[in-house]
Amino acid sequence: MFINHKHQLAIEALKHADLQKALKLLNEALLENPCHPNILSDRGFLYIHLKKNDLAMEDFDLCVDLQPEYGYRYASRAYAKAYFGATQEAIDDYQKALEIDKNDWVSHQNLGILLQKQGNLAEAENCFKVADEIQGKTEFGIVEKLGEKQQSIDRETIPPSDLMRKQENTISEMKHLFTSKENFDEFMHFLKNGFKAI
Numbered sequence: 001m002f003i004n005h006k007h008q009l010a011i012e013a014l015k016h017a018d019l020q021k022a023l024k025l026l027n028e029a030l031l032e033n034p035c036h037p038n039i040l041s042d043r044g045f046l047y048i049h050l051k052k053n054d055l056a057m058e059d060f061d062l063c064v065d066l067q068p069e070y071g072y073r074y075a076s077r078a079y080a081k082a083y084f085g086a087t088q089e090a091i092d093d094y095q096k097a098l099e100i101d102k103n104d105w106v107s108h109q110n111l112g113i114l115l116q117k118q119g120n121l122a123e124a125e126n127c128f129k130v131a132d133e134i135q136g137k138t139e140f141g142i143v144e145k146l147g148e149k150q151q152s153i154d155r156e157t158i159p160p161s162d163l164m165r166k167q168e169n170t171i172s173e174m175k176h177l178f179t180s181k182e183n184f185d186e187f188m189h190f191l192k193n194g195f196k197a198i
Helices: 005-015 019-032 037-049 053-066 071-083 087-100 105-117 121-135 160-179 181-192
Strands: 143-146 149-152
Touching (some): 005 019, 005 037, 019 037, 037 071, 053 071, 087 105
């Protein structure tokens, strides 16, 4: 969810890869809503792309201070720490995120990748298995068969902000669907017709 209009414009600028404009707009958004963790988090991810490690970590640390009971804040900071090469610190933050929200499949997957890099393969596989189970994937999502051997499928680190933005877009679309009488009527007609559009 966008906190204010400048925040929304900043995300649109990011989608068009205009990083400097996005940074300017995020700073303006923070003037309207000082210390808002959603804006700070987005700016932190932007600082990652701008290779401004210290500034990114300041934003993520402040987000954790503002919302210490919200696992997403630890997951975001963990992503930044891993990106900047602080693997063990990132692992610690992912573990904290999972203490708060054990159903955070992104943190399970990202933690598994870091554990795999450290050679902790059994724990990594367990993280991948839990991530896949949360998403409803079967065992085939975890391994692939290569001849007689099974091998773990390559995993990619998922930035928490990308996932959050997709979830926000879905929520926004759902709100639009159910707050527009015309859209709601079409949806109900679709359901009554056995999921067939007419």
